[in-house]
Amino acid sequence: MSLVGGSGNKVRDSGSFLNEVFLGDVRLDSDSIHGQAQQTNLEYLMMLDGDNLVWSFRKTAGLPTPGVAYGGWESPNQELRGHFVGHYLSATALMWASTGNDALKKKMTAVVSALGECQEKMGTGYLSAFPSEFFDRFEAVKPVWAPYYTIHKMMAGLVDQYVFAGNDQALKMVTQMAAYFYKRVQNVIEKYTIERHWKSLNEETGGMNDVMYRLYTITGDANHLLLAHLFDKPCFLGLLAIKADELSGFHANTHIPIVVGAQRRYEVTGDPLYKEIGTFFMETVNSSHSYATGGTSVGEFWSEPKRLATTLQTENEESCTTYNMLKVSRNLFRWTKEMAYADYYERALTNGVLSIQRGKEPGVMIYMLPLGPGMSKATGYHKWGSQFNDFWCCYGTGIESFSKLGDSIYFEQAGKDLALYIIQYISSTLNWKLGQISVNQKVTPVVSWDPRLRVTTTISSKKEGVSSTVNFRMPFWTTSNAKATLNGQSIPVTSAGNFLSVTKKWSSSDVITLEMPITLRMEAIQDDRSDYASLHAILYGPYLLVGLTTDESDLKPDSGPLTNWITPIPSEYNAYLVSFSQETDKSLFAIAHKNNTITMVNFPNPGDSDSVISTFRIITNSSISTRVPSHKDAIGEAIMLEPYSLPGMLLVHQGKEKTLEISDSSNHDNALFRLVEANDGTVRIEAENQKGCFVYNSNGSVKLSCDEKDSTFMTSQFSRPSGT
Template sequence: MLMNLLAFLVVGLIWEDVVVVVVGKECTNTPTQLASHTYRYEYLNSHNKSWKHQVLMLSHDHDHLTPTDDSAWASLLPRKVLRQEDEVGWMMMYRQMKNQVGKGQVTGTFLNEVALGDVRLNADSVHGQAQQTNLEYLLLLDVDSLVWSFRKTAGLATPGTAYGGWESPDQELRGHFVGHYLSATAQMWASTGNDALKQKMTTVVSILGECQEHLSDGYLSAFPSEFFDRFEAIQPVWAPYYTIHKIMAGLVDQYVLAGNNQALKMGDNKHLLLAHLFDKPCFLGLLAVKADELAGFHSNTHIPIVVGSQMRYEITGDPLYKEISMFFMNTVNSSHMYATGGTSVSEFWSEPKRLATTLQTENEESCTTYNMLKVSRNLFRWTKEIAYADYYERALTNGVLSIQRGKEPGIMIYMLPLGPGMSKATGYHKWGTKFNSFWCCYGTGIESFSKLGDSIYFEEAGNNPGLYIIQYVSSSLNWKLGQIVVDQKVTPVVSWDPRLRVTTTISSKKEGSSSSLNFRIPFWTTSSAKATLNGRDIPITSAGNFLSVTKKWSSSDVITLELPITLRTEAIQDDRSEYASLHAILFGPYLLVALTTTDSDLKPESDSLSDWITPIPSDYNSNLISLSQESSHNNFALAHNSNSITTIQFPDPGTSNSVFATFRIIPTDPKTRVSSNNVIGKTVMFEPYILPGMVIIEQGKEKSLGIVDSVKLSCDSGESDSGFMAATSFKVNDGISNYHPISFVAKGVNMSYLLQPLYSLRDEHYTVYFKLH
């Protein structure tokens, strides 16, 4: 029954000479295999007419999947989860779902978000730096280029040059990024108050207003309205409703966050009625009866449907929608989630608890993490359950902060590779470009980094107002409800001192009324956690709860937290015995990955991870060097390749070769301190940066240098030949790569591994999951 109604389509697609099989579960009468934006881009740009015809014909086999009759919808429920006697009950359930608009009332209270404009991130924090990188990108974007296709569609003059990628004038998704841009700039302006950005985004809204006025019928988009006609006729077209939603959401954000009244005037209340038409009972119905049938659905098409059902719960109070979203979140967390907190492979959900065979380059579409954060955020506001805040921290740290390429504005990824020996620079999409990508994940990316302050604090009204501090990010909050300013300082986390230290300072111009500050005690800490109020110890709750402190706050009040951070391993979500040994390693919320392109076999020496995973000492960065040599106007670097030493073009930091051209110098005399500044004249050993415990050796006359687990390097010709001296002379530089403050060495079966947080990497190759022997 399921195969007949939630139809699977299998279509071969050639990407760079590699045949990829796209498997899509149908819950629509649209060509479902085209639910993947990547696939649709390839389809619409393909010159293979016979293949495109085949795709279209396959889709028309399922035109019946959008009936309006209630009984037809009821038949979509798979028989394996629906008993015969339940059929009438399901039809009644669907009618109730469909007819609940505007009815009911939510029982209980929700936590409220604080205004984004009342939160400021500290510039020197990881989150503050990510926000700044994104701000620089938003300011780089040219207004005329952004609105080029809007003007073209409206019949106006088109100064400037249109952007490329998915915003190109020949791409049917054009305009989607502009909608995201409107949202992101509104969020970023609220977060920073940047005047230049305010002027730029106001200009965009003004030009869009001109376009809408010139069209005269209220229509506004970067493509003609005929795209909707094609969609309704089930003809190939990219995603007009998707794009129009981004534009409308962006205009709403410009009004709500930036106070732009012109953006509001472009709306129409009758559009509220449109929301119900996007219900998917063939998806929500499965969740309503608690069936894990996610496999085969396009992830980022359906997560927003859950977000929509959450809004329906908040508006109507129908508890069914609360149950749907809670079951969905628990299902993803228990059966479809990677250690990053992300989900999806090649944009789709795989079979539950079968993730071991999905590890590759096309894991975890960035958009899915953006939307899963919305789901967990809403669930936390409803329930105050720490688990949802813990999830938010994990996904934000590993799944969002990981998608920027360091501090380079406008360089982000579509997918987050999780396979062995992968790199963010590999795979189908690789890193995007500033002006010629504009993927869906660029749109959600610029939003994610514009609202990093929106889920640090939540408030609860009442006679004794409460503030919930659920993310530890250096920031300040002007808490108007509590009439105080809360300043949160987080000491940067380091591996050699495994504690999260948070100092929260209160300031107020007058004595505030009594209120409660509630601090999340995350699941990853221990019973050794400590807290003080004004220097005095206070009792602290166990992990997974809130520490609540209530008083009349004054400017002299300081609360400190010291949360021990533990190492742990997590098994991959796969219940097949042959993959039972596959684990990820985490340090608190940080996913640690090995910098390696080879095997990933670890051999624990004991049950205590600290016995075989040890921190890199704080002074090791001073021992890192890179050796350069100029020849024929080229700059070369000494680098290791497998078990030998060679020379390569001198690499830039963050590139895949940078780790191979960096070495730690180890003095033969343990009492001697060496660095790149004083190494000349000293006898030292060279340890390759990503091969801890290995050193370079001379293998004999006329032979190359090699790498073993001990012995010092000596290079001497025995004669004063100038050619030999030139060939063996290198300039000593500071190391191209550096140890991240959160760095460890893990002992493996055949070698040891350098572990660093996934979010800190750029092009370096890494492995996420290890085989524990």
């Protein structure tokens, strides 16, 4: 058996699969959305304290406990404590491979060493933040909260520390853990029966089969292979083996990792049954249990197949499930090169992973993705970790996801027909060692006013005379009007759903450009009931669009084609959006509209629901459709203010000392204002037909006053629009 792609994975026949290029050979562009998301995650990982992370491990081992234990599911009184530390080990190993950050490697190595001291103190090979008595309860089929789930995270984290960071101590530790649990499982089978062991697996066990198959590919130890088999959970995999869709009612994230392990079994043993299991499972979830985001599950469980319309709510698409479904799809792509799996990966990564992190705020992610009408992600974000002392399971998969954003952009084909497959268009560089070339992929950010995905790939040879093929994915969502050039010369483009292959002896700087048209389209929800036939999602290329509605959300029967009622917003649009803030001694407020009345609210965070009602569009006096080049150019000009969420409506005053309102009045006299700049750079909002009368804050209400004292009270600053 041979090593594949530097990842430490032995397979039965490395030539039969595409190899994953080693994560350490890929670097994300720091200016890209993926690079920024990775950096935000790195900042969070650097915030975590090693002593706090291992506090419960030291307590269990009987060692001194400096620091303070983290909270949430890591609290010393929680049975699931220690699981996040496993995620941390995986995330930091992946992040170090992705960035080469030496400070992070020092921190994660120290954590591994501290855990090694705990394992050595206990002396049995056991390593956990909770005592081994939890497994006595598990084996007796008595209530206990998923101890193997936590052990899987720990073992996977240690394997990742070895594979991606070269930590030999981590490999020794996970091997000792495997020996300990091999004995435990054998004792259960000898004392009772193997049926008793299978019965105990009805608790969540994570990917114990997967990590044991991974460990076997490294060690070649037959005991590791046997233990992997014993965690394959036949009562679930058996249903998939006979191709029965019985997923309804199963806890999704308990079972997806088991399928990932089954896929690993196929790679290790070559048993085609497990290839069929993985293929059928993906087809079933993707055709009957998936939302337009690519995600699955409602309240953590699978619902009835093709009955998703009535499951849309606040707790859809548990983020852990998306993380693990991506593993299923990338394995299938490596085996088959089928475009559908690469297209799925793009959809789920774009809409189900990038969407769970809020901007550039380290440690702020979402657990469930709300998909119901009128729902907002703003209510689902959680702050967690060292600042907020609140760890949950799927935040762990979150830090792993954002540590390995570069792991499925490029795949390689070894052998005489040397080839590279580019399946994700993400600004990045690759040092392709096998092909002796470097790849620099630059992707222009997608916008509405330029409906094309534009990719420029520069390929430079590091050795003369070496020929290879580079394959570019032509995604299903593009059209026949796609264009491609090689060094400025047009080359034939294949149809959507295929690969554009370019084979040559590469020079020092060959440049390939792609322009792939992006179109709007609608996709029906996976629901075969006629009552829900009209329920559709709207997508723009791989991006799921969301709608901002304040009244009726249903489209009318005569709405016509998408392009009749959805139009692109010009690039300068953001220049016309503004939020007005007012700072007092203790707080920052913003002008907002609620129920057609203007009021003051606490200045919202980006993404909060109040950010929408606090954002206005500047319109000049000359025409309702004419905008100013920049909000700064509006100072001193007569303008109107249109609420961002109410196109066609205007901010109007009703006279002195009366509350401002929102109106669609055809007479714009009371809707005209002038922005007057003060000496300190702030502005006041003056009524155009009431000179000397300014908008001011009257105990939370927004009124027009001509009193000099009141008129100077409302000194609002231009801000970056809080709603954009």
